[in-house]
Amino acid sequence: MQYQWDFGFLLQYKSLIGVGILYTIAFTIGTAISGLIVGCLVALARLSSFRILTAFVTGFIEIFRCTPVLVQLVWCYYALPILTGIELSPGAAAFITLTLYGASFFGEIIRGGIISVDSGQWDAGRAIGMRRHQLMARVVLPQALRRMIPPLVNQTVLQLKNTSLLSVLAVPDLLYQGQLITSASYRPLETYTMIAVIYFIILFPLTRLAYRLEARMSR
Amino acid sequence: MSEKAMIELVGVQKSFGNLTVLKDITLNVKRGNVVALIGPSGSGKSTLLRSVNLLTVPDKGFIRVGDQAIDFSTAQNLPGDKELSAFRARTGMVFQSFNLFPHMSVEQNVMEGPVTVLRQSKDEARALAHDLLGKVGLAEKASAPPDSLSGGQKQRVAIARALAMKPDVMLFDEATSALDPELVGEVLAVIRSLAGEGMTMLLVTHEMAFARDVADRVVFMRDGCVVEEGEAKQVIENPSQAATKAFLSHFHGGLGPS
Ligand SMILES: Nc1ncnc2c1ncn2[C@@H]1O[C@H](COP(=O)(O)OP(=O)(O)O)[C@@H](O)[C@H]1O
Ligand SMILES: [Mg+2]
Numbered sequence: 001m002q003y004q005w006d007f008g009f010l011l012q013y014k015s016l017i018g019v020g021i022l023y024t025i026a027f028t029i030g031t032a033i034s035g036l037i038v039g040c041l042v043a044l045a046r047l048s049s050f051r052i053l054t055a056f057v058t059g060f061i062e063i064f065r066c067t068p069v070l071v072q073l074v075w076c077y078y079a080l081p082i083l084t085g086i087e088l089s090p091g092a093a094a095f096i097t098l099t100l101y102g103a104s105f106f107g108e109i110i111r112g113g114i115i116s117v118d119s120g121q122w123d124a125g126r127a128i129g130m131r132r133h134q135l136m137a138r139v140v141l142p143q144a145l146r147r148m149i150p151p152l153v154n155q156t157v158l159q160l161k162n163t164s165l166l167s168v169l170a171v172p173d174l175l176y177q178g179q180l181i182t183s184a185s186y187r188p189l190e191t192y193t194m195i196a197v198i199y200f201i202i203l204f205p206l207t208r209l210a211y212r213l214e215a216r217m218s219r
Numbered sequence: 220m221s222e223k224a225m226i227e228l229v230g231v232q233k234s235f236g237n238l239t240v241l242k243d244i245t246l247n248v249k250r251g252n253v254v255a256l257i258g259p260s261g262s263g264k265s266t267l268l269r270s271v272n273l274l275t276v277p278d279k280g281f282i283r284v285g286d287q288a289i290d291f292s293t294a295q296n297l298p299g300d301k302e303l304s305a306f307r308a309r310t311g312m313v314f315q316s317f318n319l320f321p322h323m324s325v326e327q328n329v330m331e332g333p334v335t336v337l338r339q340s341k342d343e344a345r346a347l348a349h350d351l352l353g354k355v356g357l358a359e360k361a362s363a364p365p366d367s368l369s370g371g372q373k374q375r376v377a378i379a380r381a382l383a384m385k386p387d388v389m390l391f392d393e394a395t396s397a398l399d400p401e402l403v404g405e406v407l408a409v410i411r412s413l414a415g416e417g418m419t420m421l422l423v424t425h426e427m428a429f430a431r432d433v434a435d436r437v438v439f440m441r442d443g444c445v446v447e448e449g450e451a452k453q454v455i456e457n458p459s460q461a462a463t464k465a466f467l468s469h470f471h472g473g474l475g476p477s
Contacts, residue, residue, distance in 0.1 A: 121320065139320055
């Protein structure tokens with residue numbers, strides 16, 4: 001196949017691409033933070049001894065883990081307003097969906113990290129008179145966190161990839177901007193190649209970091 | 220008050236599901252005394268010891284350590300986290316598996332209770348930690364991570380960590396059972412010196428010679444009951460109950476001078 005590659009024309013779209021990168025990164029960071037916060041609450045609820053709360057939160061997690069994010073996004077944007085009467089902007093619908101989706105995975109990682117700490121650590125802390133919250137903050141979480149960091153970084157990588165689904169709601173993320181450029185320039189090959197390369201450049205260091213952290217943990 | 224018991228348990232009962240592990244246990248430990256708790260595995264020794272500092276909350280019965288007491292038979296509502304913590308702060312406990320905090324140095328392990336629970340200043344706690352580490356022979360290991368220590372050293376740090384709370388009593392749950400034989404002696408020596416200083420101690424042990432020589436009294440438990448209790452030398456060398464005799468017969472050879 002003799003295709004004449006020409007990336008030069010993309011320069012004229014650099015501000016469009018810039019906006020796309022900004023949206024992708026902002027959504028990733030924003031929903032990683034909100035997802036971690038909600039994920040902490042999810043983990044605490046799953047570990048609590050209130051049966052009803054635990055069952056409710058477990059159900060919530062399963063719904064988000066067992067349906068595709070794309071379906072959740074579309075449902076949140078098109079179906080939720082019909083059910084509740086609350087109109088959401090595409091950005092808000094996307095933010096909420098990615099937060100809850102992320103939280104259901106972050107929450108399980110956090111819970112797993114907490115229960116992986118040996119029960120003898122709880123015994124030892126209690127035996128010197130530590131309160132539950134002191135034990136959690138000074139003994140359990142510092143140990144759990146080390147084990148949680150590699151899977152949390154991996155989940156954040158997935159979270160960034162998932163932001164590409166925002167394009168279906170016309171949120172101007174990197175992929176959506178690519179679609180715009182393609183329809184204006186009729187050069188999908190260069191455009192989508194560049195989009196893929198930008199994702200790679202952002203994610204490669206992050207995945208390397210996850211590997212390094214994992215290697216350090218397993219020592 | 221010297222004749223009054225330092226640890227007093229009356230009618231303590233505990234079940235896990237429908238397994239009754241402690242059946243109406245009554246036990247006293249006088250101030251300054253050392254009581255050894257012996258018995259076959261699964262007889263409820265650990266559960267009893269853990270009831271003394273409320274790591275296991277009994278279903279029924281009265282528990283007093285020093286001037287703190289809780290009656291679980293009459294209590295309207297079970298003690299909460301705050302009450303339990305305050306109670307436990309006055310007792311020291313040492314576990315078979317050491318349970319040092321692996322993310323803290325040796326010195327930080329010992330300082331943790333004084334700083335976090337007793338709200339001592341770091342300097343004050345560090346000075347105390349150095350005294351105690353000196354006492355258990357580990358002054359030079361203050362900044363070492365627990366991972367770098369031998370089992371015997373870890374257990375001595377665990378003892379220092381418990382002592383840092385200036386407890387009324389010390390509880391030992393098979394403190395030497397996880398150790399290589401050559402490391403048992405160094406831990407027993409520390410326990411022995413605590414006995415010499417008049418620390419009130421209740422210890423679960425399989426070291427019969429040590430129990431005979433260091434304990435004032437020995438309690439033999441089986442199936443959640445106290446079967447025999449008496450003066451240490453008498454129970455170990457000349458038990459009155461057939462069950463005690465049968466149990467001790469497994470330890471011949473381990474009963475030489477220690
Ligand atoms: N947290 C628990 N949950 C259920 N069963 C337990 C628990 N702790 C101890 N047990 C059971 O209680 C019995 C006595 O255990 P334990 O007090 O550890 O005995 P010992 O220390 O004398 O070996 C055993 O049958 C054990 O399985
Ligand atoms: Mg035991």
